Amino acid sequence: MTQPIDIVLAFNDFFWAPAYAVMRSTCLTTHRRADIRFHILTDGITEAHRRDLAAIEGEFGASLIYYDLNQSSDFAALSTKVRGDGLHPSIVYARLIFDRLLPPTIQRVIYLDSDTLVLTDIAKLLTTDLEGHALGGVLDPSWLHAAFNRDIKTNRDLYDPADPYFNSGVLVIDVDKWRAADLMGHVDRLKDLGVLHRLYHDQGLLNLVFRNRFKILDPRWNMLSPGPDVKALGPYILHYTGRAKPWHLNAPVAHARAYRHIMTxxxxxxxxxxxxxxxxxxxxxxxxxxxxxxxxxxxx
Incomplete structure (x- = not known):
């Protein structure tokens, strides 16, 4: 039996269209479309937007599985402890508890942010050798700002700037090892220590928990803030982390026209x-x- 390709996304109703582009680009770039299962963590999507997303199933035979975070006591508890803002609402933390929501038989997943665009067969990422680690991620070139903020002094008691620091927008995850890390327990401990609010959202927490214990992936799997010239590098996944987004009109980003056509x-x-x-x-x-x-x- 062919192993399913399990992909986790977490987004609210405002990002239904970019999430559609993520899923459609994933399906377009693999022959194993019918093996894909998109696990959607959401706090509410309108019926009209669900109908848009359902087109993925009709076009490719992939599966969409919804998880209502409003019905999750774990997410309710998590939301009272973490710091959200306009750019990073509390739903971005939902990835921390995906292991409590998905069926326990799933052993490996890929996590994708909703501002990504997949350009190569995602199955290649799923089979990455994690070398015994819980996850694999791409090093973040903006790690100094993300981890240390102004003057590279903030959080020096938590991180070492000489350590590798990954971006959490594209991850391949060993679910059992992720579960064993007890991320909710870390949230509680960091909250009690009074340092949780100093972290760069879920990414900061994950880098603290898995410091020096993650597989470093080829940067082409998560090409951050990609300008037009990035196309020459042959990226596998684009991650539009900058202010310019491909759903903006005339955005100066890589594959802007292709993105529009993939979204339709x-x-x-x-x-x-x-x-x-x-x-x-x-x-x-x-x-x-x-x-x-x-x-x-x-x-x-």
């Missing part, structure tokens, strides 16, 4: 209008100008 033109522009309504119209309403804001939207 119809969904790309529908998502653009959705973001406009969500982010710009409230600004004008707060200024008491509902009529003017509607005119701006219609003319966009």
């Amino acid at each position: 033109n119809a969904l790309f522009y529908r998502y653009w209008h959705y973001r406009l309504r969500r982010r710009i119209l409230p600004f004008w309403r707060n200024r008491g100008s509902d009529e003017g804001s509607t005119a701006i939207y219609r003319g966009a």
Whole structure:
């Protein structure tokens, strides 16, 4: 029996369209489309957006499996302890407890952020030799800022700048070893020590727990903040970590046009209008100008 390709994503309703692009790009670049199982951790997706995502199943035969975080006591407990913000809502921490949600028979998964684009067969990543480690990840070239912040002094009691530090947006994970690491226990201990808020969200915590105990992957598996010239390096997965996102109009990023077509033109522009309504119209309403804001939207 062929081993399934289990992929975990965690996103809220606002990122349904980028998540669709992640899943569609994953399916387009492998012959094993029907073996893929997308495990979707979410705190709520509208029925209309679920219908958009269901097109992945119809087009490729892949499976979408939803996990309602609103029904998870583990996620409820985690959300009371971690620090979220506008760019990193609490759902980004859901990956820490995926092992408590997925069936216990699953032994290995790939985790993908919703701002990635897969350009090669994901099955190759799944079979990576982790050399006995719980996970594999790509080194983060922005590790000094992520771990130490200003003057490279913050968190020097927690990290050593000479140690490798990975980006958590693309990971291949041995589930049993991940479970054995007891990440929720680490959250509690770090909270009690008063240092949890100093970490760079879930990535900072994972680098603390797995310091010097992870497999370093080829950087092409997680090409960060990719500008147009990155295409020449032959990346396997693009990770749009910079301010410019491929769902922005005329974004100066690698494979911007391909991204739009993978998302599909119809969904790309529908998502653009959705973001406009969500982010710009409230600004004008707060200024008491509902009529003017509607005119701006219609003319966009």
